Amino acid sequence: MKKILIANRGEIALRVMRTARRMGIKTVAVYSEVDRNAPHVRFADEAVLLGPAPSNQSYLVMDKVIQAAKDTGADGIHPGYGFLSENATFSQMVADAGITFIGPRPHAIEVMGNKLAAKEAVAAYDIPMVPGIEEAITDLELAARIGEEVGYPILIKAAAGGGGKGMRVVDNKAGLKEGMERAISEATSAFGDGSVFIEKYVTNPRHIEIQVMADAHGNVIHLFERECSVQRRHQKVVEEAPAVPLNLNPDLRARMGEAAIKCAKACDYLGAGTVEFLLDSQGNFYFLEMNTRLQVEHPVSEIISGVDLVELQIKVARGEVLDIKQEDLKIQGHAIELRVYAEDPLNNFLPSIGTLEVYVKPEGEGIRVDDGFEQGMDVPIYYDPMIAKLITFGATRAEALQKMRVAIDNYHIKGIETTLSFGRFVVDHEAFISGDFDTNFVKEHYSPEAILADQHAEEEIAALVGARLFSEAQQTLRVACPTGHAWQNNRR
Structure with missing residues (x-):
């Protein structure tokens, strides 16, 4: 493999290009009209214009991407991730x-891209599942019967879903009809598929995912776990590796790692993937889904494992045998990632578009x-x-946290609102510092007023320090120059 086209943009395109260049592989960038002068376009050896700014006229047009290659x-x-990364049709067209x-191969993408098909694929491998029904339904009476069987609250989920779309938590039978209708409508709108299924809603879970890597020769390894419980609107914002609960329980880590490897084998997986689990407060874990691509948060796994994913x-895509065995991998230190979004955390995380x-x-x-x-x-x-992924790492979690505080304070962005202040709120919060948190962290602890209170406290401290310095300066002993001093007498 001498030349690679990166069918993506922004930071992930640059991330892939840097590794390719180090490996002696030339790179091709693709771009839309609005990205004409973007860093990833300038960094690549060659660049090809795909079309206008909207992704459905540029980055998502499969024929154009393949023709550019x-x-x-x-x-x-x-x-990369996003765009065409989990599109089985695109994978087949490329081949x-x-x-x-x-x-991964088209089959793996297709199977794991549908939550119901994924559950069916891993069922034979004795992997724990959240109680519920493993088939798509639209019938309200059947949904009510399932709700009674598994017990409320329940979770209605789009079979073809992702990113929190087509997902509704229903606390009791009275809310079932509205929950079903809204989930089906949203799933149809987002994915063109209104299929939904029902499972028991695991209260106060942690979201733990395992990084896997598989070659074409039957070898599969896992590169430990990532903690992804700090989310807003079911989207991750802060991730870290390793996870505190698994660090305290190596046996649990081993069992979850083995379950992730089984999931990869269940769909004849190839390349980098992530198996996601819910972990309850009793240490029970349940298969959630598999992401058949490189994850946004992959840097924290790279740092603690010492591996360039x-x-x-690229190596396994070339047909090479994995040169790393499971027993070779050891956790080294701790890493934390903050996704820096152009969003306003004081206004319900709404997008903040503008000039940097x-x-x-x-x-x-x-x-x-x-x-x-x-x-x-x-x-x-x-x-x-x-906008970016800010990652800090240290020998301990406490060190990584402190470096994140310093890094946030030294990340200066003006012209738009960002999630930097939210990230600072998270790493300063006692629940996060102690490791005693779950997927309800934002719901239970965060509010815009909390960030404003922190900012007000910082302003008060700065004002007090300024006043103290001014007072000290005013009280400094000043010696009057005596009359007739030689300097005065000699000055002109």
Whole structure:
């Protein structure tokens, strides 16, 4: 593989390109008109314009992406995450064009892309499942019967869902009809598939995911876990590795790791993937889904395992045997990632689009910033509002946390609102510091008033310090110059 086209944009495109360049592989960028001067376009060896800014006219047009690969002689396509990364049709089209898709085979994407099919695929491997019904339903009476059987609260989920869309928690039978209708409607709108299923709602769970890597020769390893419980609107915002509960229970880590490997084997997986679980307060874990791509939060796994996941993706796509065995992997230190979104945490995390009038990244030992923006650039409205991933790491969790505080304070962005203040709120909160939190962290602890209170407290401290310094300066002994002093007598 001598040349790779990266079918993506922004920070993930740059992330893949840097590893490819280190491996001696040339890269091809694709871009929309609004991304013409983006850093990933300038960094690549070649770049191809796909079309207008909307992704359905550029990054999502499969024929254009494949033609760009053919025109530039690329023999591999890396999809990054989002866009076409979990599209089985695209994976097949790439293969049919005689180009290597740096990701899983179409079958694995298709099976794991549907939650019901995924549950069916892993059922034979004795992997714990959340109680519920393993088939799509639309019948309200059947839904009511299932609700009574598994016990409320229940969770209605879109079979083809993701990102919290087509998902409704129903606390009792009275809310079932509305919950079903809204979930089906949202699933139809978002995915073109209104199929939903019902499972027991696990209260106060932690969201734990396991990073896996598989080659074409039957070898599968896991690279430990990530804690992803701090979420807003079912979307992750802060991730870390390793997870506190699993650090305290190595046996649980081993069992969850083995379950993740079984999930990968269940669909004949190839490449990097993530198996997601819910972990309850009693230490029981349940299969949630499998993401058949590289995750946004993959850097924290790279840091604690000492492995470049993109490099492994490229190697296994080339047909190489994994040169890492499970027993070779050891957890090294701790890493935390904050997704820096162009969103206003004081206004329900609504997008904040504009120009990066000031954009200064933090630097220093134990700080990593994966981004795709520069000062003066516009944050376009057409794509995901993530600006960067801010990652800190240290020998201990406490050290990684402290470095994150310093990094947030030294990350200067003006012109738009960002989630940096929310990230500072999280890493300063006692529940997060202690490790005693779950997926309800934002619901239970966060409010815009909390950030405003923190900012007000900082302003008060700054004012007090300023007043103290002024007072000390005023009280400093001043010696009057005596009359007739030589200096006075000699001055002109």
